[in-house]
Amino acid sequence: MALKVKISLIGALDMLKFKNMAADREKAIQAAPAREIKADFPINNNAKALHPDYLDLVVKEVVDHPEADAKSFILARAEGGPLPYFRAGQYISLKLPIGGSFLSRPYSISSGPKWALDGMYAVTVKANPGGFAADWMLDNLKAGDKITASGPLGDFYYDKYRDCRHVLALAGGSSITPFLSMAYAIQDGVEDFDMTILYGSATADTIMLRKELEEIAAACPKVKVVHVLSDEEKEGFEHGFITADLIRKYAPAEEYSVFICGPEAMYRFVGREIEKLGLPRRLVRPEMLGVTKEVWKQPGYPAEAKDKVFRLTVKQGPEEYGIDAAAGEPLLVAMERAGVKAPSRCRSGQCGWCRSRLLSGRVYAPEENDGRRWADKEYGYVHPCATFPLSDITLEVPGEYL
Amino acid sequence: MVKYDAVVVGAGNSGLSAAIRMQLGGRKTLLIEQHNLPGGCATSFRRGRFEIEPSLHELCDVGPENNPGEIRELFREYGVKLNWVPCPDCFRVISKYSDGTPMDVTMPDGIDAFIAKMEEYVPGSTPKMRELFELYEEIRQGAIYTAASAGKADPNYMREHFPNMLRTGAYPVSKVFKAMKLPQKCQDILSTYWGYLGVEMDHLSFFHYASMMQRYVRIGAYIPLHTSHEISTAMLERFRELGGDVWFNCRAEKFLFEGDRLCGVRTSMGDVACDMCLPNINADIVYGKMVPKELVPEREKKLSAARNGNYSARMFVAYFCLDCDYHELGITNYSYFLSGGSDSAKEYANLMGGVKTNDYCILLCYNVANPEFSPKGTCVCSITTLASPVDWNDGDPTTYVARKEAMTDKMLAIVKEKTGIDFTGHIEEVSIASPWTFARYLGVPEGAVYGHEVRDWDGIMPRMMMLKQDYPVKGLRPIGAGGPRGDGYSGAYITGSLVGKLALKDLNDWAEGGAK
Ligand SMILES: Cc1cc2nc3c(=O)[nH]c(=O)nc-3n(C[C@H](O)[C@H](O)[C@H](O)COP(=O)(O)OP(=O)(O)OC[C@H]3O[C@@H](n4cnc5c(N)ncnc54)[C@H](O)[C@@H]3O)c2cc1C
Numbered sequence: 008m009a010l011k012v013k014i015s016l017i018g019a020l021d022m023l024k025f026k027n028m029a030a031d032r033e034k035a036i037q038a039a040p041a042r043e044i045k046a047d048f049p050i051n052n053n054a055k056a057l058h059p060d061y062l063d064l065v066v067k068e069v070v071d072h073p074e075a076d077a078k079s080f081i082l083a084r085a086e087g088g089p090l091p092y093f094r095a096g097q098y099i100s101l102k103l104p105i106g107g108s109f110l111s112r113p114y115s116i117s118s119g120p121k122w123a124l125d126g127m128y129a130v131t132v133k134a135n136p137g138g139f140a141a142d143w144m145l146d147n148l149k150a151g152d153k154i155t156a157s158g159p160l161g162d163f164y165y166d167k168y169r170d171c172r173h174v175l176a177l178a179g180g181s182s183i184t185p186f187l188s189m190a191y192a193i194q195d196g197v198e199d200f201d202m203t204i205l206y207g208s209a210t211a212d213t214i215m216l217r218k219e220l221e222e223i224a225a226a227c228p229k230v231k232v233v234h235v236l237s238d239e240e241k242e243g244f245e246h247g248f249i250t251a252d253l254i255r256k257y258a259p260a261e262e263y264s265v266f267i268c269g270p271e272a273m274y275r276f277v278g279r280e281i282e283k284l285g286l287p288r289r290l291v292r293p294e295m296l297g298v299t300k301e302v303w304k305q306p307g308y309p310a311e312a313k314d315k316v317f318r319l320t321v322k323q324g325p326e327e328y329g330i331d332a333a334a335g336e337p338l339l340v341a342m343e344r345a346g347v348k349a350p351s352r353c354r355s356g357q358c359g360w361c362r363s364r365l366l367s368g369r370v371y372a373p374e375e376n377d378g379r380r381w382a383d384k385e386y387g388y389v390h391p392c393a394t395f396p397l398s399d400i401t402l403e404v405p406g407e408y409l
Numbered sequence: 410m411v412k413y414d415a416v417v418v419g420a421g422n423s424g425l426s427a428a429i430r431m432q433l434g435g436r437k438t439l440l441i442e443q444h445n446l447p448g449g450c451a452t453s454f455r456r457g458r459f460e461i462e463p464s465l466h467e468l469c470d471v472g473p474e475n476n477p478g479e480i481r482e483l484f485r486e487y488g489v490k491l492n493w494v495p496c497p498d499c500f501r502v503i504s505k506y507s508d509g510t511p512m513d514v515t516m517p518d519g520i521d522a523f524i525a526k527m528e529e530y531v532p533g534s535t536p537k538m539r540e541l542f543e544l545y546e547e548i549r550q551g552a553i554y555t556a557a558s559a560g561k562a563d564p565n566y567m568r569e570h571f572p573n574m575l576r577t578g579a580y581p582v583s584k585v586f587k588a589m590k591l592p593q594k595c596q597d598i599l600s601t602y603w604g605y606l607g608v609e610m611d612h613l614s615f616f617h618y619a620s621m622m623q624r625y626v627r628i629g630a631y632i633p634l635h636t637s638h639e640i641s642t643a644m645l646e647r648f649r650e651l652g653g654d655v656w657f658n659c660r661a662e663k664f665l666f667e668g669d670r671l672c673g674v675r676t677s678m679g680d681v682a683c684d685m686c687l688p689n690i691n692a693d694i695v696y697g698k699m700v701p702k703e704l705v706p707e708r709e710k711k712l713s714a715a716r717n718g719n720y721s722a723r724m725f726v727a728y729f730c731l732d733c734d735y736h737e738l739g740i741t742n743y744s745y746f747l748s749g750g751s752d753s754a755k756e757y758a759n760l761m762g763g764v765k766t767n768d769y770c771i772l773l774c775y776n777v778a779n780p781e782f783s784p785k786g787t788c789v790c791s792i793t794t795l796a797s798p799v800d801w802n803d804g805d806p807t808t809y810v811a812r813k814e815a816m817t818d819k820m821l822a823i824v825k826e827k828t829g830i831d832f833t834g835h836i837e838e839v840s841i842a843s844p845w846t847f848a849r850y851l852g853v854p855e856g857a858v859y860g861h862e863v864r865d866w867d868g869i870m871p872r873m874m875m876l877k878q879d880y881p882v883k884g885l886r887p888i889g890a891g892g893p894r895g896d897g898y899s900g901a902y903i904t905g906s907l908v909g910k911l912a913l914k915d916l917n918d919w920a921e922g923g924a925k
């Protein structure tokens with residue numbers, strides 16, 4: 008070997024140094040005290056406090072909004088103390104054992120982040136005729152009841168790197184909730200941006216959370232609220248729907264971002280209007296819209312499957328369940344009906360929390376709800392909240408920390 | 410109670426590797442993971458129309474198909490098939506030489522190209538650089554030999570074949586560079602990778618640095634076509650094919666013992682009986698939280714005390730999805746190492762001082778290596794730095810976002826100042842991960858993803874030499890970035906395989922010995 012690298016004057020000593028690495032290490036170890044191993048780290052505790060697996064909550068107060076067929080539930084930690092802080096616009100997933108079923112529903116937090124420090128979140132629930140969980144909550148949940156929820160989640164919040172200083176917030180009906188939270192956050196100095204809310208309701212007397220919104224707008228020049236009434240023409244209110252022209256009318260001169268949160272019909276309508284504005288994608292942020300209600304109307308859906316009921320075998324850790332799954336409902340709903348505690352959060356196909364392995368069977372996943380990762384599509388994973396059965400199915404689902 | 414031969418706790422890089430190894434060895438294995446998907450660091454997340462790579466910059470030792478490196482070989486042996494994409498160049502570094510003059514250097518991969526380029530920047534350096542790479546190669550070979558001999562290397566064979574490794578390996582990098590009389594400018598450029606190991610050149614063994622650098626330069630680095638989630642998913646698929654079971658959203662809480670021998674794992678989904686457990690978890694957590702106090706060996710307590718919580722690489726990463734082609738932003742390179750200077754000791758001190766003094770970051774643009782990384786007309790970049798507990802120990806949630814933004818502002822300013830690259834007006838999606846984020850998803854101490862620092866006496870060579878002493882509890886063999894092969898993707902894969910082999914041997918020995 009031509010190369011001969013020497014570090015010290017006597018090369019042999021270097022070889023010894025190499026050989027002694029183990030002995031030197033042992034020496035360093037033995038020189039240390041045999042003290043108890045501490046595995047408690049502030050950083051990990053901070054992370055856990057901000058992002059708990061679950062929160063045990065209790066309903067502190069129920070505020071009725073009869074004009075809007077809705078109620079706000081003020082939730083506190085069962086054991087008292089502050090709740091995890093959050094970004095205004097985020098949601099929590101409520102876990103609802105109803106009869107033999109085990110449901111979960113995402114609700115935007117309608118209170119401001121500051122409330123969390125005082126140990127409170129508010130969620131505002133609007134009646135949903137023909138639905139299941141919302142109406143059950145309105146009829147049954149009362150002060151003192153216990154309820155389990157996820158920590159705050161989601162990416163629907165203001166980000167100074169991405170969003171313009173001025174946000175045009177488009178809301179319809181109960182979907183005002185994340186914007187109310189943002190408005191509180193702006194008023195409290197937690198967030199710093201200007202927000203003009205274009206809020207669609209049917210008539211002036213049915214506007215949900217109107218008083219709260221108007222109080223903030225009166226006190227805080229950064230927040231502005233414009234009511235858009237579809238079923239009524241009235242002085243001081245816009246009439247009709249949220250159109251491109253209306254957005255232009257209230258948009259600032261400089262570049263602005265558009266945030267949208269609304270029911271499925273509003274998304275579809277407003278989506279077309281926004282296209283007319285020619286805004287780049289980075290300036291338009293839709294909140295998740297849930298999963299399509301009438302899957303059989305989606306392109307490519309095999310008509311013959313529509314009314315069938317299939318057999319769903321669920322594997323979860325060491326357990327196995329056999330249940331029914333209707334073609335028109337997502338796999339997650341079938342599991343929830345049967346009381347299987349399958350994980351879920353956004354119920355919109357986006358967060359990936361329900362990600363499960365399809366072991367056998369055929370499914371349909373609507374393109375517009377498909378938030379899967381590339382490799383998940385390739386290797387047969389599905390998001391059960393946004394996946395419909397087309398045959399008997401075997402599904403391996405993750406556990407749930409409940 | 411369900412019963413398996415082995416339970417691997419945690420489906421990180423090391424856990425996936427160990428799980429395949431155990432199943433290949435014919436042992437019925439259960440893999441449990443507290444999160445709902447595999448990979449640990451090696452995963453991905455979706456934002457809008459983008460899929461973001463959270464951790465992998467480049468994976469060394471894959472190599473081209475006709476000249477495979479250790480990792481490509483390992484994956485072949487495992488039967489894991491992947492789409493690999495080469496990363497162009499080793500790096501571009503914009504910093505200062507030790508004499509204070511500006512440094513802006515782009516080093517290609519391939520040893521000859523690397524040396525030729527160095528000659529351009531540092532005329533006359535070629536003979537010394539040739540010597541250096543000859544030494545690097547000897548050390549790489551020596552490392553493969555020592556790993557293969559699993560703690561039973563033959564000293565005579567070593568002396569004959571790897572004499573220079575024996576002479577230099579135990580010294581700090583800076584000392585060997587000096588002894589070799591490398592021109593100072595070469596030393597400055599060659600120090601660039603220190604940030605990948607998170608230990609300064611005065612405290613990092615030359616053995617470690619040389620074997621790593623050789624792995625990067627010799628056959629280049631690679632990334633998977635569809636983020637590291639593709640690697641993890643493909644590995645998990647292989648594990649399933651081999652007959653392994655996996656439970657997600659399942660947390661291991663305690664190890665169960667019969668006398669002083671491990672007999673099972675308590676999990677959030679119930680108790681599981683097994684003869685062998687390989688936790689993909691930092692040893693401090695394994696012995697500090699999961700083994701009953703009275704069974705924690707004296708030596709583990711001492712080892713932990715000697716390491717004294719010197720966790721490595723508390724990550725801070727800002728991810729930006731941009732609505733334009735990377736050329737439009739003036740991005741020309743895959744990875745930019747940006748720092749205030751080339752003195753790693755000073756840079757390390759600056760990092761540990763927190764946001765006020767930190768002047769180090771790595772800018773990466775995935776599309777430069779992989780044009781398919783994001784939709785046409787868009788690109789994805791990340792900016793990575795190492796964080797300090799001084800910024801993140803404070804638990805006040807109301808200042809958390811501001812702290813993240815302060816660090817991000819600083820990194821964006823460094824990028825702009827050093828490269829002229831400015832994302833303003835193009836950011837379509839953004840996500841910022843702090844040590845809290847990594848602590849949340851991985852459970853690693855302080856959000857540090859490298860385990861304990863591979864510093865001074867606790868380098869990878871002495872760890873490799875002490876495989877016998879380092880697993881004092883029967884049936885318990887921790888794996889992961891804190892293991893014998895150290896941090897990084899390749900280190901974790903190899904540790905999983907290596908310790909998996911030791912575990913298989915245990916199980917076979919016990920079966921032969923008639924003991925359970
Ligand atoms: C991110 C986000 C934030 C939101 N924030 C708010 C908010 O702040 N305020 C608000 O009012 N709304 C909010 N929503 C909407 C709210 O989540 C829905 O309105 C709510 O889920 C309605 O619940 P539902 O069960 O009544 O609706 P449905 O659409 O009826 O329920 C969903 C599914 O339940 C199934 N189901 C029916 N019967 C049964 C049964 N017997 N057993 C099991 N399953 C059954 C149905 O098939 C249906 O597919 C938000 C939605 C999202 C995605």
Ligand code: FES
Nearest residue numbers: 352354356359392
């Ligand atoms: S619950 Fe979010 S993707 Fe299914």
